[in-house]
Amino acid sequence: MSGMIVKEGEVICIASGVFEGYDKAGPFKVVREFDLDAFIETAAPPVTKPWEVDSLMTSLPRMLLEKGLITEMPCRTIYLGAWGEFEIREEKDDI
Numbered sequence: 001m002s003g004m005i006v007k008e009g010e011v012i013c014i015a016s017g018v019f020e021g022y023d024k025a026g027p028f029k030v031v032r033e034f035d036l037d038a039f040i041e042t043a044a045p046p047v048t049k050p051w052e053v054d055s056l057m058t059s060l061p062r063m064l065l066e067k068g069l070i071t072e073m074p075c076r077t078i079y080l081g082a083w084g085e086f087e088i089r090e091e092k093d094d095i
Helices: 036-043 050-066
Strands: 011-016 023-030 070-072 077-082 085-091
Touching: 011 050, 023 050, 036 050, 050 070
Parallel strands: none
Antiparallel strands: 011 023, 023 070, 077 085
């Protein structure tokens, strides 16, 4: 059974969590096809605690970049505001 196959040339974002713990990284361009499930099984240490899984999820984009499976794409994230008020600014992502 195959896992999550990510194809060469695809543009992806990687997200995890909910509400205030929501994390998103990207966009990235896939440099070569890979199975994300298999990558996690081989590249990540075994985790058993929920906070260890959360830590793995947030470090995964950096791991994929280091292995040369993905590359960052230039992209601006523009924040519009919240609670009915405009607060227009550019957000910076730190991977």
